Amino acid sequence: MQTELSRASLAQLDANDPLIRFRERFQLPEGVIYLDGNSLGALPHGAAERAAQVVTQQWGHGLIRSWNDAGWFELPTRLGDKLAQLLGANPGETVVTDTTSLNLFKALASALRIQQVDGPDRRVLITERDNFPTDIYIAEGLADLLNSVGAETGVSYEVKLIDSETELLAALGDDTALVSLSHVNYRTGAMWDMAAITEAVHQAGGLAIWDLAHAAGAVPVALNAANADYAVGCTYKYLNGGPGSPAFIWVNARHHERFWQPLSGWWSHQAPFAMAESYTPANDVRRFMCGTQPVTSMAMIEVGLDISVEAEMDKVRANSLELTDLFIELVETRCAGYGLELITPRDHARRGSHVSFSHPNGYEIIAALISRGVIGDYREPAVLRFGVTPLYLSRTDIWDAVEILREVLHTGAWQREEFTVRNAVT
Incomplete structure (x- = not known):
């Protein structure tokens, strides 16, 4: 018998997921669900330290010698x-x-x-x-x-x-x-x-x-x-x-x-x-x-x-397909009736690792989501794009993101004037 889909059931699956340990390898702001790794990935722990090492030690002390000594x-x-x-x-x-x-x-x-x-x-x-x-x-x-x-x-x-x-x-x-x-x-x-x-x-x-x-x-x-x-x-x-x-x-x-x-x-x-x-x-x-x-x-x-x-691509791909399937299912069931149209292939063999929906007010909806800590992005014409990166996204993240999307649509929060102002980068 299939377990009823709920946040609790998804949390249990997350707890047993071998990839969940990689989440700790990234610096993710509190209160943010990051669904834009398909545009700019999250900051890995150690990257800032690596840059500092290059600047302060290899450049600062090694100077031009570092082209040879530091392997530049x-x-x-x-x-x-x-x-x-x-x-x-x-x-x-x-x-x-x-x-x-x-x-x-x-x-x-x-x-x-x-x-x-x-x-x-x-x-x-x-x-x-x-x-x-x-x-x-x-x-x-x-x-x-x-x-x-x-x-x-x-x-x-x-x-x-x-x-x-x-x-x-x-x-x-x-x-x-x-x-x-x-x-x-x-x-x-x-x-x-x-x-x-x-x-x-x-x-x-x-x-x-x-x-x-x-x-x-x-x-x-x-x-x-x-x-x-x-x-x-x-x-x-x-x-x-x-x-x-x-x-x-x-x-x-x-x-x-x-x-x-x-x-x-x-x-x-x-x-x-x-x-x-x-x-x-x-x-x-x-x-x-x-x-x-x-x-x-x-x-x-x-x-x-x-x-x-280290993560192994076959495991990353399996999680990506599961998470994108989950995202599509939740949006289509919990956000039905609000004009979102899936434009991403359902066929696993034809799908990458992001999910896109079209909506006439896609920009405003994405802006409203970002204000609530769910970061996706917008692409012309009228496309809401959500990147799914299994290395730092969980099933409960997907559930919570869709719940916030449902609330934004149900309350009409996206219609606020502030969300109509276009940023230079969308």
């Missing part, structure tokens, strides 16, 4: 190898560096360069219309740059936007250079079948680039098993690296010798301190970098990364 120079590749454990990647394929946007530019440029040799008539870049905006902007910007340079030769690159898997498969053809998709959609939480899509792209002669910003640390990722070509992503969401922490880029080993990028900064040089007059790329993963690395923020990444590796 190796940080990008060392963190990349550690992150690879969560990406289904091999050592030497991943580097932590720059931003997601810059890394995507590198990956796109590299893929197009390869296609110039293997398929010179392949000049169509396919991406999802509902992809994260920067992914579209970067692709369009690169296409515009190439078209302006090649205007006299008649060479023309095109960014083609698709709205569904059916449209994607229909769009693949002899002109396809690459397909660039987010593994988990930032707005809806919908997840692509990476292996199946990559295979279809390859059969059409294209290359597959994956944005893992809403996947890394939240869902199982198997880049090499899927035979993907490139991947990029950030470290400040589910990996809890800190606001604006450096991103990462992964390149399948089969492309390493062919990897080319126009951002050929000195840190990607084979011998940066030879100060050579001409550029020779490093013969390993370091060729994916560009300029001098931000050591303090990069050092903090390791604290959250260590927690994610």
Whole structure:
């Protein structure tokens, strides 16, 4: 007989959950239920101390010697190898560096360069219309740059936007250079079948680039098993690296010798301190970098990364699915009749680790929730987004958050004028 769903029954499940111990590894404000780890992860205990160590000891006392003595120079590749454990990647394929946007530019440029040799008539870049905006902007910007340079030769690159898997498969053809998709959609939480899509792209002669910003640390990722070509992503969401922490880029080993990028900064040089007059790329993963690395923020990444590796992704994924199922069930039963419409897939195989509902007054409702200590976020158009991070969220947190949502809707508290004022960051 199934136990009746109640806060008490959920508390009992929490008490026996092997992941509950990780909650103590994060600094969470009293009276706050944090459902925005899909946008900015919580602060891990030890991260501030790590930053202080870099600043006061390594910089303060070690000064420039710390590039060698404290291992600053190796940080990008060392963190990349550690992150690879969560990406289904091999050592030497991943580097932590720059931003997601810059890394995507590198990956796109590299893929197009390869296609110039293997398929010179392949000049169509396919991406999802509902992809994260920067992914579209970067692709369009690169296409515009190439078209302006090649205007006299008649060479023309095109960014083609698709709205569904059916449209994607229909769009693949002899002109396809690459397909660039987010593994988990930032707005809806919908997840692509990476292996199946990559295979279809390859059969059409294209290359597959994956944005893992809403996947890394939240869902199982198997880049090499899927035979993907490139991947990029950030470290400040589910990996809890800190606001604006450096991103990462992964390149399948089969492309390493062919990897080319126009951002050929000195840190990607084979011998940066030879100060050579001409550029020779490093013969390993370091060729994916560009300029001098931000050591303090990069050092903090390791604290959250260590927690994610320790937690084991299969357990995190199991809890994520259970908690998102619970959130959907509670909202649909306890908040019925208030106009919330689920836009996140119910199918586990197609769902990431955040749940989104649409509502005409989504911004106001989220603002009202935040004022009550339930922190989610809002995305245009009319989307309430709730991130579920099993490392520091419990079943009772989900119950309490939905109860506050129900009260906000039932009382109409969201209609207060103060909640209509838009913040710069939503």
